[in-house]
Amino acid sequence: AGSGNDTINGGVGDDSIVGDSQQGTGSGDDTIYGGDDNDTIYGDSKDGVGSGADTINGSAGDDTIYGDSENDDGSGVDTINGGIGNDIIYGDSRDGVGSGADTIDGGDGNDEIYGDSYYSAGSGNDNIDGGVGDDSIVGDSQWGNGSGYDIINGGDGDDTIYGDSYDGDGSGNDTINGGDGNDIISGDSSVSDGSGDDTIDGGNGDDSIVGDSGRGAGSGNDTINGGMGNDTISGDSGLGAGSGNDTIDGGAGDDTIFGDSLFGDGSGYDIINGGDGTDTAYGDTLNGTSLSTNSCTNVEISNQCDTP
Structure with a gap:
């Protein structure tokens, strides 16, 4: 096991850095600089549990960073900056459960960022900024369920953002801003059900926004602003049933x-404002069954709407 509060500088070269222990438990509050080139950094341990509050800077290069551990659980409250390059960042762990409330900045480059874990559940309340580049950001976990209350900013570039999980259920109340670029945003999940009450701003660009889930059922009461651009917005789901009471402004x-x-099918009681432009609004759904009454303003073409 390792528990010392270490300062490590990898310098120039393709380095592999472990903050505390290769196989044992790691709990030290370490400061790690990867330096130039393509580094692999483990904030606490590679195979053991990690809980240290680490500060990690990948610097220039295409880095792979694990805030706590690669193969076991991680709970450290880490601060991670990928630096310049196309980085892969796991806020806590790749294989284990992640629960740390991490602050992650991808830096310049086309980054992959997972707030807590890749394969297991994630529940940390993370603050994630993709930085400049076409980033892929998952607030909690790629495959496991996600429940963290995350704050996500895609930054400049054409980003893909899932507030909680790609494949698992999502229930966190997330705040998401796509930033400039043509972004794809799901408030909770892409594949499974979403129930978080999310706040989403697409930012500038032609965005595709789903309040809860791309394919699963959506029930969160979401607040969505498309921002500037020609956006496509679904309050709850793309393919599944939607029942959340959403407030949507197309911008x-x-x-x-x-x-x-x-x-x-759609059953939520939604409030829709098309904003400036020639907008089309469906109060509930295009092809499913409409089961509720909705309020729509500033739209040129409307269906299933009460318009003033």
Whole structure:
């Protein structure tokens, strides 16, 4: 086991750095600089549990960073900056459960960022900034369930953002800003059900936004602003049923807005404002069954709407 508070500088070269222990438990509050070139950094341990509050800077290069551990659970409250390069960052762990409330900045480059874990559940309340580049950001976990209350900023670039999980259920109340660029945003999950009450701003660009889930059922009461650009917005789900009571503002641009779902049934009581531009609004759904009454303003084409 390792528990010392260490300062490590990798310098120039492709380094492999472990903050505390290769196989044992790591709990030291370490400061690690990867230096130039393509580094692999473990904040606490490679195979053991990690809980240290580490500060990690990948610097220049295409780095792979584990805030706590690669193969076991991680709970440290880490601060991670990928630096310049196309980085892969795991806030806590790749294989284990992640629960640390991490602060992550991808830096310049096309980064992959997982706030807590890749394979297991994630629950940390993370603050993530993708930085400049076309980033892929998952607030909690790629495959496991996600429940953290995350704050995510995609930064400049065409980003793909999932507030909680890609494949697992998502229930965290996340705050997401896509930043400039043509972004794809799901408030909770891409594949499974989403129930978080999310606040989403697409930023500038032609964005595709789903309040809860791309394919699963969505029930969160979301607040969505498309920002400037020609956006497509679904309040709850793309393919599954939607039941959340959402507030949606298309912002400037020619937007298409579905209060609940594109193809699934819709039953949420939604408030839709098309904003500036020639907008089309469906109070509940395009192809599913509409089961509620919705309020729509500033839209040129409307269905399933009460318009003033």
